[in-house]
Amino acid sequence: xxxxxxxxxxxxxxxxxxxxxxxxxxxxxxxxxxxxxxxxxxxxxxxxxxxxxxxxxxxxxxxxxxxxxxxxxxxxxxxxxxxxxxxxxxxxxxxxxxxxxxxxxxxxxxxxxxxxxxxxxxxxxxxxxxxxxxxxxxxxxxxxxxxxxxxxxxx
Amino acid sequence: xxxxxxxxxxxxxxxxxxxxxxxxxxxxxxxxxxxxxxxxxxxxxxxxxxxxxxxxxxxxxxxxxxxxxxxxxxxxxxxxxxxxxxxxxxxxxxxxxxxxxxxxxxxxxxxxxxxxxxxxxxxxxxxxxxxxxxxxxxxxxxxxxxxxxxxxxxxxxxxxxxxxxxxxxxxxxxxxxxxxxxxxxxxxxxxxxxxxxxxxxxxxxxxxxxxxxxxxxxxxxxxxxxxxxxxxxxxxxxxxxxxxxxxxxxxxxxxxxxxxxxxxxxxxxxxxxxxxxxxxxxxx
Numbered sequence: 001x002x003x004x005x006x007x008x009x010x011x012x013x014x015x016x017x018x019x020x021x022x023x024x025x026x027x028x029x030x031x032x033x034x035x036x037x038x039x040x041x042x043x044x045x046x047x048x049x050x051x052x053x054x055x056x057x058x059x060x061x062x063x064x065x066x067x068x069x070x071x072x073x074x075x076x077x078x079x080x081x082x083x084x085x086x087x088x089x090x091x092x093x094x095x096x097x098x099x100x101x102x103x104x105x106x107x108x109x110x111x112x113x114x115x116x117x118x119x120x121x122x123x124x125x126x127x128x129x130x131x132x133x134x135x136x137x138x139x140x141x142x143x144x145x146x147x148x149x150x151x152x153x154x155x
Numbered sequence: 156x157x158x159x160x161x162x163x164x165x166x167x168x169x170x171x172x173x174x175x176x177x178x179x180x181x182x183x184x185x186x187x188x189x190x191x192x193x194x195x196x197x198x199x200x201x202x203x204x205x206x207x208x209x210x211x212x213x214x215x216x217x218x219x220x221x222x223x224x225x226x227x228x229x230x231x232x233x234x235x236x237x238x239x240x241x242x243x244x245x246x247x248x249x250x251x252x253x254x255x256x257x258x259x260x261x262x263x264x265x266x267x268x269x270x271x272x273x274x275x276x277x278x279x280x281x282x283x284x285x286x287x288x289x290x291x292x293x294x295x296x297x298x299x300x301x302x303x304x305x306x307x308x309x310x311x312x313x314x315x316x317x318x319x320x321x322x323x324x325x326x327x328x329x330x331x332x333x334x335x336x337x338x339x340x341x342x343x344x345x346x347x348x349x350x351x352x353x354x355x356x357x358x359x360x361x362x363x364x365x366x367x368x369x370x371x372x373x374x375x376x377x378x379x380x381x382x383x384x385x386x387x388x389x390x391x392x393x394x395x396x397x398x399x400x401x402x403x404x405x406x407x408x409x410x411x412x413x414x415x416x417x418x419x420x421x422x423x424x425x426x427x428x429x430x431x432x433x434x435x436x437x438x439x
Contacts (some may be wrong), residue, residue, distance in 0.1 A: 060368075064368070066368060067367050067368040068367065068368075078369075079366070079368045079369035080366075080368070081365070081366050081367045081368050082365040082366045082367075083358075083362050083365050083366075083367055083372075115353055115357040115358075115361065115362075117350070117351045117352055117353070118352070123352070124349070124350050124352055125346075125347040125348040125349045125350070125351070125352035125353065125354075125404070125406060126346055126347065126348045126349075126406070127348050127349065127401075127406045127407045128348075128349055128350050128405065128406060128407070129349065129350065129402070129405045129406055129407050130407065131405075132349075132350040132405045135350070137350060137351070
């Protein structure tokens with residue numbers, strides 16, 4: 001009887017893996033510059049690492065992107081969610097700057113109503129659990145890694 | 156950011172249409188029969204509902220999990236039900252009474268109780284849930300100690316009392332003094348909470364029938380509670396489930412028995428009007 005949606009709390013207990021630590025050079029969440037073409041500049045000033053981003057994508061305590069998105073490139077994971085659109089070939093549809101904007105704050109980038117969380121936003125819901133108060137879901141570096149990984153998803 | 160949103164809207168729509176065409180698992184067509192009685196797991200939504208039909212969570216579970224609920228000998232909640240029956244007849248407290256002293260045969264006197272809870276209580280000036288009603292009987296009438304919300308005895312008793320309504324349609328009063336509680340519950344249902352910034356509606360109204368990773372999202376109905384969850388390895392209350400869903404979206408849950416959870420329970424019961432009580436249901 002295995003289950004379970006682990007968008008969950010457990011991450012907080014695991015030696016702080018899920019706790020975002022900001023680096024001095026990172027663009028702070030409130031300082032991210034959105035333009036009509038997305039977010040141009042890397043949040044860290046450096047290019048992301050697609051291999052690390054691939055792991056962040058499926059990690060239930062980090063991106064957990066598979067909870068909502070089908071992604072044929074990660075076939076080794078047996079459960080892919082259907083709540084969001086499949087991400088196969090997503091890099092053919094969006095530029096890197098657009099992908100960055102979607103991951104940072106999908107509400108700004110896509111629609112205000114979307115249920116996709118903003119992964120580098122501090123506009124959180126009510127009653128945020130104290131372990132996550134004033135924290136973004138991903139660090140700037142993890143966002144860049146995920147963006148680098150998404151940029152490889154071409155058909 | 157309006158222009159950004161607009162510019163991408165076209166792409167987004169194309170992608171969403173594609174997603175909608177992909178395998179979206181609706182509730183299945185299985186029929187729930189227990190002990191020769193057919194239960195209603197699918198019914199036209201009540202007036203004013205944002206849904207067109209309401210479905211029991213049973214319809215979204217795997218055939219293996221469904222089977223547990225279809226046979227009381229297989230249903231792992233039944234040892235607790237028996238414990239509840241024993242407690243029903245147990246004298247406790249300074250008044251020297253048991254539940255049976257006042258209510259006699261539960262199969263007659265408790266019929267329909269689960270189906271109509273939460274229910275307005277004039278003396279209390281707020282709605283009683285099954286749990287608070289049981290505790291009021293214990294403290295006021297039996298002069299016995301109240302049970303904790305999630306105590307094994309409370310779960311056994313709510314399962315036993317709830318079973319007496321099995322097969323009856325959920326039907327709660329939402330008007331009069333209940334109106335403001337229903338409204339409060341509705342507000343909570345649509346409020347986005349937690350670091351993941353989601354509302355109950357995001358998962359259970361907008362996306363039921365879809366998979367969220369390994370989980371098949373249901374409408375989050377409460378007609379089966381207390382429910383035996385295989386993951387819990389035991390029975391759990393409605394408020395325990397609310398609490399779990401809030402924690403999953405990284406929010407601080409309200410307390411069990413809080414006004415907020417009572418309001419949410421009432422609102423959810425009203426959304427599931429017409430579904431059969433399934434207590435004690437089995438879920439994964």
